[in-house]
Amino acid sequence: MKCEKCLQNEATYYYEETVNGKTRSLHLCAECAKKMQSGQIPKEDSAPDLFSSPLPDLLGDLFGLSPKKTESAKRCPDCGALWQDLVSCGKACCPTCYKTFAQELERTVRAIHGNVTHTGRAPAGFRAVHEKEQRIAALKKELAAAITDENFEKAAELRDEIRKLTAN
Numbered sequence: 001m002k003c004e005k006c007l008q009n010e011a012t013y014y015y016e017e018t019v020n021g022k023t024r025s026l027h028l029c030a031e032c033a034k035k036m037q038s039g040q041i042p043k044e045d046s047a048p049d050l051f052s053s054p055l056p057d058l059l060g061d062l063f064g065l066s067p068k069k070t071e072s073a074k075r076c077p078d079c080g081a082l083w084q085d086l087v088s089c090g091k092a093c094c095p096t097c098y099k100t101f102a103q104e105l106e107r108t109v110r111a112i113h114g115n116v117t118h119t120g121r122a123p124a125g126f127r128a129v130h131e132k133e134q135r136i137a138a139l140k141k142e143l144a145a146a147i148t149d150e151n152f153e154k155a156a157e158l159r160d161e162i163r164k165l166t167a168n
Contacts, residue, residue, distance in 0.1 A: 003029035005036070013079070013094060033094075034080050076100045136165050 003011045009029030015036065016025040028036065075082055081093040083104050092098055098105065109116050122130065139162050146155040 001027050003027065003032050005029075005032040030078065037080055037085075037093075074100055132165060132168075136162060139165070 001011045003009045004026050005028055009031065011027035011029055013028045013030065013033040014025065015028055015033065016023060018024075073082070076094060076097045077100065078096040079094040081097055083101055086092055086097060086101060086104075092101075106116050139158050143155055143158040143162065146152075146158060
């Protein structure tokens with residue numbers, strides 16, 4: 001799909017805004033998305049700029065995530081979004097935002113859900129692999145603790161168990 005602004009490049013971003021119950025969506029290339037965010041591409045007159053909205057973010061205030069309370073001044077290298085932009089929109093602007101703001105997102109997810117790891121149901125095949133990976137990670141922590149405590153017999157047992165699990 002082509003970018004709806006420049007009509008030349010391949011669209012890689014999806015922009016959506018709802019104003020007074022009216023939803024507008026655009027498919028944009030990376031360049032137009034950056035220009036739109038920085039204000040170089042004018043938006044429709046009736047549509048406010050989402051990245052500079054003066055309205056407070058209710059969820060951000062509830063969970064202590066409002067832009068005033070965050071210390072992050074990082075920018076996403078792909079789309080140029082700040083953490084405040086993610087808080088105000090409630091969505092990541094691009095896939096790279098998840099990597100760029102990993103620490104902030106972890107705190108947010110932990111505040112909302114209480115944990116950052118999935119503990120619910122999973123397909124049987126995936127569950128077995130996931131449990132095995134968790135077991136190996138736990139054994140490696142125990143191994144490090146045993147080595148620190150100079151309990152080398154326990155460390156050797158843990159090492160052997162880790163090797164057995166990774167071989168399967």
